[in-house]
Amino acid sequence: MTVPPAHRAFEDLVAEAVAVPTEGWDFSWFEGRATEERPSWRYARSLSGRLAGAGGAPLPFADGAFDLVVSRHPVRPHWAETARVLAPGGTYFAQHVGPASVFELVEYFLGPQPESVRRARHPEDERAAAEAAGLEVVELRAQRLRMEFHDIGAVVHFLRKVVWMVPGFTVEAYEPRLRALHRRIADEGPFVAHSTRHLFDARKPSTAP
The missing domain is CATH 3.40.50.150 (Vaccinia Virus protein VP39)
Structure with a gap:
């Protein structure tokens, strides 16, 4: 039985997202994990x-x-x-x-x-x-336009790739907020931004x- 990404372990999702190369402007990795209208x-x-x-x-x-x-x-x-x-x-x-x-995501990490x-x-x-x-x-x-992040790995990869959203973003620096967002997505469904x-x-x- 396949476990939906949102219900996989935080550590596994983050490790997978960190391992993905961020060079270039290819967003195919987000298939099934994030959407943008x-x-x-x-x-x-x-x-x-x-x-x-x-x-x-x-x-x-x-x-x-x-x-x-x-x-x-x-x-x-x-x-x-x-x-x-x-x-x-x-x-x-x-x-x-x-x-x-995408300021819903920006302000989740940086505040108003x-x-x-x-x-x-x-x-x-x-x-x-x-x-x-x-x-x-x-x-x-x-x-x-509506955006949905279906698991914390998608959030991590997005912030690593689109570096101006949360300048200086690293998993280590924002781990508490990432863990809280991981639980929120698992409990409530995709994180919605625009x-x-x-x-x-x-x-x-x-x-x-």
Whole structure:
């Protein structure tokens, strides 16, 4: 009889998660152990259609070199540079990480975060920054997406891989909280968090204002 991961021993689950390599951006290990809802706009599919009609340019990039600039989960959007390299009428099409993403998990380990941290990457702040750089925001859509961690091993591997969530995370440093969360998942079911995403469709005006 197979024991569900959540009901396996804490030490076994943690040892398994610690042994998994964290290099690269492969999340296949989470299959059956954690889930994340995807945005309804299906960014990759939408992007493929736009790329089919876009042209490129050689390095270095001149002013107005591109009719399409794309980005998925930039750490910090470079609005002025994006506006510079876009041709008049060109488009910036991107999916950004939103504010307080997966903060249920972050705050479980770090405690309540200040409002300035929770608001970072707010879509309306980014809209203002894009418009200040001279772009017109054609569409801005935001979603809050359900995530589930089905066992403590999934939590450990996630925090080892996505290192900015709980900076300096180690099993040793957070063992009491990890053990408490392991018991909670076994008793109550998956730990639920929410990621946040927003879709940007912005345009460089065809003519200067």
